[in-house]
Amino acid sequence: MTQQQADFNQGLIDFLQASPSPAHAVNTMVRELEAAGFSELNESEAWQLQPGQGYWLVRGGRSIIAFRLGEQPVFDAGVRMIGAHTDSPCLKVKPNAELLHQGYLQLGVEVYGGVLMHPWFDRDLSLAGQIYFRNEAGKLQTALIDVKKPIAVIPSLAIHLNREANKNSEINAQLHLPPVLGLDASADTDANGKPNPSLVLREWLATWLRKAGHNVAEVIDYDLCFYDTQPPALVGLEQEFISSARLDNLLSCYTGLQALLSSKQPAATSLLVCNDHEEVGSSSATGAEGPFLESVLRRLSGDEQEYQRMMARSLLISADNAHAIHPNYADKHDENHGPKINAGPVIKVNANQRYATSSETSALFRHFCDLAKVPYQHFVVRSDMGCGSTIGPVAATKLGVRVVDVGAPQWSMHSIRETAGTKDAWYLGQALQAFFCEWDGD
Missing domain, CATH: 3.40.630.10 (Zn peptidases)
Structure with a gap:
């Protein structure tokens, strides 16, 4: 080279x-x-x-x-x-995405394009895309967001619970792909006794934008996709390949x-x-x-x-x-x-x-x-x-x-x-x- x-x-x-x-x-x-x-x-x-x-x-x-x-x-x-x-091809976040299952906070996703699904499991995932928000003056604005740090994972099912995994493992996009973001904190409440707003995706996004310097009153909509945080790399004994x-x-x-x-x-x-x-x-x-x-x-x-x-x-x-x-x-x-x-x-x-x-x-x-x-x-x-x-x-x-x-x-x-x-x-x-x-x- x-x-x-x-x-x-x-x-x-x-x-x-x-x-x-x-x-x-x-x-x-x-x-x-x-x-x-x-x-x-x-x-x-x-x-x-x-x-x-x-x-x-x-x-x-x-x-x-x-x-x-x-x-x-x-x-x-x-x-x-x-x-x-x-x-x-990727996994896009649905409009009403929050899911609470078995004590875990997840986000519902929609498959975009012809995704090869199996490689998405057990990856360190982050979020990126466009956000539309209203500022304190009531004006609709847009901004890009790239969280960069890993905030989610789609865990595989252990082979002990699916002995046929290496022969035939069907993935149901609705049931098996929602990424896990953390533990369900719905029992936590604010000073007014309301559920912790950190569970609400739009509020979490608004907080992220404010930290980035945006004047945000309310997040109105978004176009967000999950992505793998592993950076691109040159691969091979002589670096013949680029992997990304x-x-x-x-x-x-x-x-x-x-x-x-x-x-x-x-x-x-x-x-x-x-x-x-x-x-x-x-x-x-x-x-x-x-x-x-x-x-x-x-x-x-x-x-x-x-x-x-x-x-x-x-x-x-x-x-x-x-x-x-x-x-x-x-x-x-x-x-x-x-x-x-x-x-x-x-x-x-x-x-x-x-x-x-x-x-x-x-x-x-x-x-x-x-x-x-x-x-x-x-x-x-x-x-x-x-x-x-x-x-x-x-x-x-x-x-x-x-x-x-x-x-x-x-x-x-x-x-x-x-x-x-x-x-x-x-x-x-x-x-x-x-x-x-x-x-x-x-």
């Missing part, structure tokens, strides 16, 4: 650690964009854009579009786009952001979109199936004819991690399409359009890899297995734009802790930079 690769991976580790929720990921990206001189745009205001300048805008606090306007008109040069997603939560798909968000920041004076407009809600189908105002990206592109193009000309010259790289071949389950892959870790980004192909890659867009991405002097691989699911999907087909259908679906190979997708290669994020980043900075459009 070269020093450049080591520095890149440390940046990725810092980004993962700072981004326990989609809202935190967006906030972390905004800080980097601001430091690089990008300016904020507001969807409700008129835009006055200057070639060569970078801009960003956020929708819902959890989806972001950032772009650098090129020197050439968009209807002549098109837009070079990278798409990723900010969300990861949320590699799917914050790795792609980070590599796409670094590629955009590298495009200093582009001839064509370079754009990064990181949507929320990919893990649950993308059908939302902030998801890839919503109008966020299309509305920005239409504002960049002007009238309808210029928009259509722009889209015909544009390309979107949908970056979302791919399934690396597992040494213990190699039969789960097609024998000629099993991507290996640290062997380069993966071009994802599916004849039934679960991925939007075509032979044209696959050839283009190979060209970007050749320009960057990095290897590449292919993934095609076994013909007797179902195939996952990502934002690529959604964007292709909605926008009519050319799309290639790619991603860094990883193990343990949708687990609470995933593993990728220390070279692959770098390889992907180099290919994306070549797309933005070196490709002449032909």
Whole structure:
């Protein structure tokens, strides 16, 4: 691993650690964009854009579009786009979450996305996300919260009480996943004889916000998820692997952001979109199936004819991690399409359009890899297995734009802790930079 690769991976580790929720990921990206001189745009205001300048805008606090306007008109040069997603499968806290069972305080959770449930047991869990509160003046405000310290655990059932656990252990999300936060203190009362308010989640959150310097009268609502407090780490005898939560798909968000920041004076407009809600189908105002990206592109193009000309010259790289071949389950892959870790980004192909890659867009991405002097691989699911999907087909259908679906190979997708290669994020980043900075459009 070269020093450049080591520095890149440390940046990725810092980004993962700072981004326990989609809202935190967006906030972390905004800080980097601001430091690089990008300016904020507001969807409700008129835009006055200057070639060569970078801009960003956020929708819902959890989806972001950032772009650098090129020197050439968009209807002549098109837009070079990278798409990723900010969300990861997790356990989200329900609105009326408090549960008191057998003398323990728990919180009810809802499974978000296709969670691999077993690895969530016996982890040191914390909470992060968005909170909406009313201040003392009666104004509704929002803030991010990251508790950071371990405050909960989902204990496994001892094998003595479930002798078939290693053969067949079904998890009921309603009954078996509520994390334990502590002992039931409901017998404690305040000076007025009322139950101790520390048991009420909203009051606990309000206290946390006040300690963080916010003027909080009442917490109104929240979007909170549990996460594993174990930090990202380099793993392996030669540190060949990076192990972390949320590699799917914050790795792609980070590599796409670094590629955009590298495009200093582009001839064509370079754009990064990181949507929320990919893990649950993308059908939302902030998801890839919503109008966020299309509305920005239409504002960049002007009238309808210029928009259509722009889209015909544009390309979107949908970056979302791919399934690396597992040494213990190699039969789960097609024998000629099993991507290996640290062997380069993966071009994802599916004849039934679960991925939007075509032979044209696959050839283009190979060209970007050749320009960057990095290897590449292919993934095609076994013909007797179902195939996952990502934002690529959604964007292709909605926008009519050319799309290639790619991603860094990883193990343990949708687990609470995933593993990728220390070279692959770098390889992907180099290919994306070549797309933005070196490709002449032909």
